Amino acid sequence: MKKASIFREKTLMATGCVAAVIIFLFAAMYFMLAKVVEERAIMRMNEGVNTAGAEIVNKLNRDSVYLNILKDILADNDSFDQKSLTETLDYIGPFFETMEVYILLPDNTIIGADEGILKNDGSLDFKELAAQGEHVSDREVSVMDGNTEVLRHYVPVKKDGETKLLLYGVTILEDLPGIMNIDNIYNASASAYIVDRRTGEFILNTWHEGTGSIYDFEGSTFRGGETWDTVVERVLSGARGYVEMRPPESDDWMYFYYMPATVNQWSVAVSVPNREALESVYEMRTICVAVFALILLTILIYYLWVYRMTRLTMENAVEQAVLEEKLHKAEAAERAKTMFLSNMS
Numbered sequence: 001m002k003k004a005s006i007f008r009e010k011t012l013m014a015t016g017c018v019a020a021v022i023i024f025l026f027a028a029m030y031f032m033l034a035k036v037v038e039e040r041a042i043m044r045m046n047e048g049v050n051t052a053g054a055e056i057v058n059k060l061n062r063d064s065v066y067l068n069i070l071k072d073i074l075a076d077n078d079s080f081d082q083k084s085l086t087e088t089l090d091y092i093g094p095f096f097e098t099m100e101v102y103i104l105l106p107d108n109t110i111i112g113a114d115e116g117i118l119k120n121d122g123s124l125d126f127k128e129l130a131a132q133g134e135h136v137s138d139r140e141v142s143v144m145d146g147n148t149e150v151l152r153h154y155v156p157v158k159k160d161g162e163t164k165l166l167l168y169g170v171t172i173l174e175d176l177p178g179i180m181n182i183d184n185i186y187n188a189s190a191s192a193y194i195v196d197r198r199t200g201e202f203i204l205n206t207w208h209e210g211t212g213s214i215y216d217f218e219g220s221t222f223r224g225g226e227t228w229d230t231v232v233e234r235v236l237s238g239a240r241g242y243v244e245m246r247p248p249e250s251d252d253w254m255y256f257y258y259m260p261a262t263v264n265q266w267s268v269a270v271s272v273p274n275r276e277a278l279e280s281v282y283e284m285r286t287i288c289v290a291v292f293a294l295i296l297l298t299i300l301i302y303y304l305w306v307y308r309m310t311r312l313t314m315e316n317a318v319e320q321a322v323l324e325e326k327l328h329k330a331e332a333a334e335r336a337k338t339m340f341l342s343n344m345s
Helices: 002-075 082-095 126-131 173-179 228-236 279-344
Strands: 100-104 110-112 116-118 149-159 162-172 191-196 202-205 241-246 254-260 266-273
Touching: 002 082, 002 100, 002 149, 002 162, 002 173, 002 241, 002 254, 002 266, 002 279, 082 100, 082 110, 126 162, 149 173, 162 173, 173 191, 173 202, 228 241, 228 254, 228 266
Parallel strands: none
Antiparallel strands: 100 110, 100 162, 110 116, 149 162, 191 202, 191 266, 241 254, 254 266
16 A cells, blocks of 8 residues: 555656656747747848838939939030920930939029929029039928928039039839838838938838937837937947837837938838737747647646546555455454364364
């Protein structure tokens, strides 16, 4: 009986130890997998912001090539009258798929392909812009529509060392998300930003209406020991990285990934809600919880089975001991009876 009790205790203890080891290994595997999946999500955001930044640079480079071709064509003209300039713009216009092309004359007159002479509201100054050479503007307002924000790519047209015309292409800011392929990042749940590092203002911001500035995020809550001041300093210094944050007046956490662009003093950023960025982590967690519950149930069933079997073993051992004791007593009584009868005879 004592041996059966010891066997029962050892069996249950061994079962508990095996269960503890299985749970520990499963938990370690879960945290390792969660880390790997999260790192892959971060890599995916990295690829997204790289793609967004590269698409902007590629677009501006293509625009530069086409504008310089048009510049050479215009420079070869003998005259710069409105008719010849308009005909040239009409001819070359179809090659510019993502922007419209205009010409600014020294008297600040604007010529368009279809519009002819446009009214200059005074925001474009030929002398000032020509002095800057070829360059891309920051956020500006369209002279045709005061409610439309645009980027302008300026290219001076020179002849005999003198700037005769200023050629420029206009890109509507609302078109930039499509150029950046934002809809292909996390099922169109990502937001895109272009930050002017000199002022902190957003040249592009698809997270909410209006552009605003990076200072609109002041008061955000950060994870990982980050602070508002250090994050802003890194973004405006042209650093590269990401932060997990919850903007003010928002209940949703998001990843904010940023990197410098090779245009002006811009940085490109992409933000993705946590629920989207870590969707694969949540799916894995659900699967792991289900598997973990199944393992626990299996261990519990096995433990109860072992408990029952060891209890039956103990009960059998007790019954066996009782039977042996009864048999021993019966044999002793039989021997005593035999001895008594032998003595009587």
